[in-house]
Each structure stands twice: as C-alpha cells, then as structure tokens.
Amino acid sequence: MNYNDDKLKYYLMNILSISSPSGYTKKIMDYIKDELNILGVPHLVTNKGAVIATLKGKNNNYQRTLSAHVDTLGAMVKKINSSGSLSIDPIGGFMMNSIEGENVTIETIDGKTFTGTVQTTKPSVHISGNDARELKRTSENMEVIIDEKISSKKEVEELGISVGDFICFCARTIFTEKGFVKSRHLDDKASVAILLYAIKYIVDNKIELPYTINIFISNYEEVGHGACASIPEKTKEFISVDMGCPGLDQNSSEYSVCICAKDSSGPYDLDLRKKLTQICKEEKIDYKIDVYPHYGSDASAALKAGWDIKTALIGAGIFASHGYERTHMDSILCTLDLTIKYCISE
Structure with missing residues (x-):
C-alpha cells in the first residue's frame, strides 16, 4: 500500500502543536472533530470529552475498537x-x-x-x-x-x-532529513496521527470493512482512566495504539511496530496478539514483540473497569518515553500499515 507521508506528517505536526495535558484537551479535541468533519466521518463526544468515530462494516454486531490518547504530560x-x-x-x-x-x-x-x-x-x-x-x-x-x-x-x-x-x-517538534521525529508527547500523539490518517485512507479508498471499526480518541489516559468508560457496547476486540519502549534490555525498536505481550496490568490477549503478528508476517511488516513492566494503557484501563473484551497493544517505538522523545518514520509507517491491515482483515 502507498501512504502519503506528507499528509501523515501534516496530521502529526498539527496534533503536536496543540497543547493538551490531561484535563486540558478541548482545543485538540476540537481539531480532531474538525478533521473528522472534513472526512465526513460520523462521530460522537462522550460526557468525559473523548471522541469516538465510527466506520461501518459488514458485521455490525462484532465490532473492533482502536484507541489512542491526545492527553499528555x-x-x-x-x-x-x-x-x-x-x-x-x-x-x-x-x-x-x-x-x-x-x-x-x-x-x-x-x-x-x-x-x-x-x-x-x-x-x-x-x-x-x-x-x-x-x-x-x-x-x-x-x-x-x-x-x-x-x-x-x-x-x-x-x-x-x-x-x-x-x-x-513546549513540544519542540523536529522532523530530520534522516527520517527521525523528535518531540515531546509522541506518546501518544504519533498514534493519534496514525489513526486519523488510517481513517482518511479507508474513506478515500472506499475500503469495505468486514467489521465495524470504532476509533476511540481518549483524553485521560496519562492519569489512568481514559478508556474506563464509554467503549462502544458491541466491541469485542480493543486495540490500544500507543507506543513501544526501545531502550535498555528491551526488544523494541524505533524502526518497527512494537507489539506488547504484557505490561504492568498483565498479559494481553494471546489470540489477538497472534492475529497481529500473523498479519505482520504475511504482509512483511517489520515488528517486535516486547514486555513492559512499568507500563499501562487504555486497553488495560478498560479491562480493570470490567469490560469483557479481548485487548492488544501496539505502537511505534518511542525512545526516551515521558521525556524529550524520539522515533523514526519507519516505525510510524509500520504501525500505520499494521493498523490498516488489521482493520480490513477478516
């Protein structure tokens, strides 16, 4: 698949330029809603301020929800x-x-x-x-x-x-000539840009989805309760598109999509992880599987809140997470590719 790097970077730069610490996310949510309106994608705003966009698929009873969070440190x-x-x-x-x-x-x-x-x-x-x-x-x-x-x-x-x-x-965002992206808040604004671009790609190419896809943009993930509520009730599979953590003793990479097997909340669903890794193998998407002992996500928050869903966690490899972060466009594009291939898979 051919993706428009410039449009992806356009989304990412815009999202990174809007300040949005947890509790102060109205401006960035307004931007997300404006972009969804341009694409003609129906969406709703939850009482807590999250935005949920929906792309209808052939099977509306077994739904897939993908999340990313706009709130930052x-x-x-x-x-x-x-x-x-x-x-x-x-x-x-x-x-x-x-x-x-x-x-x-x-x-x-x-x-x-x-x-x-x-x-x-x-x-x-x-x-x-x-x-x-x-x-x-x-x-x-x-x-x-x-x-x-x-x-x-x-x-x-x-x-x-x-x-x-x-x-x-200050985000201090820089796109280098060698493909690196340096900025604060790549966790998780890189994933928000990925999901926004994935929506645009599916809409522009009139792709028929086998299952209804919900895109859940949460606004309280950094403080632990982003996806505790308001998940679409027919959701059976929930993918948190967040980040991987390359660094000391880790298997993750800034040049691959990272798939989390386990974090501080425990193991993610094995069948769903197998499905994601199989897509990567079949589609030749560079991926790494890793374990993050000091990590939590919207998916783990949803499980703790009592949602009966299968969960998984993927994301670009973000070096120096929760600091001045860095990743590479290779990792962002691998994550985008897996996201779209998952959405269109049977």
Missing part, C-alpha cells in the same frame, strides 16, 4: 511564591530532570496565556555551586519563572494567574 500551578515564581504539581508520571530548562505556556482559567521556563530553585552554579548540581530534582525543588516583569505574588495574581492553571511543556 504537563503540570498545574500548585502555589504562587512570594518571589513571583510558580510551584508546580505534575500531571502524569515523568522524571523532574526531564523538564528542567523547558519552555512552557501557562494557560489561565479565563483564557490568558503566559510563557515561562521550568528551573530548579537553585538554577545557577555561579550562585549555588555544588548545591545547584546536587539538588534533588523533585517537584518541591522545581518552579516556573514567568516571562513577565514581576517580582511578587501580588503582581502574578494581577496578571490573572492562579492556583490550578495548566502548565504546558
């Missing part, structure tokens, strides 16, 4: 300090050292935006020496320095910034 203003800096509380699980020096946008509850930078409370070795180097990178020792001429709590409050405002990390 981020932070929230925990306290306005007397100096005018902001104490932060993390959204999602990341290492504090991974955001040190990162540019951010503060989004206030009434729609104002301000820029700033995450620093430690001792950011200069010229002032603090070894204390700066040895300071433990915890949320208590991190703060946001606002790009405004302020030096007091009162001045920050006068700007309209308050406790509970969202702090969004």
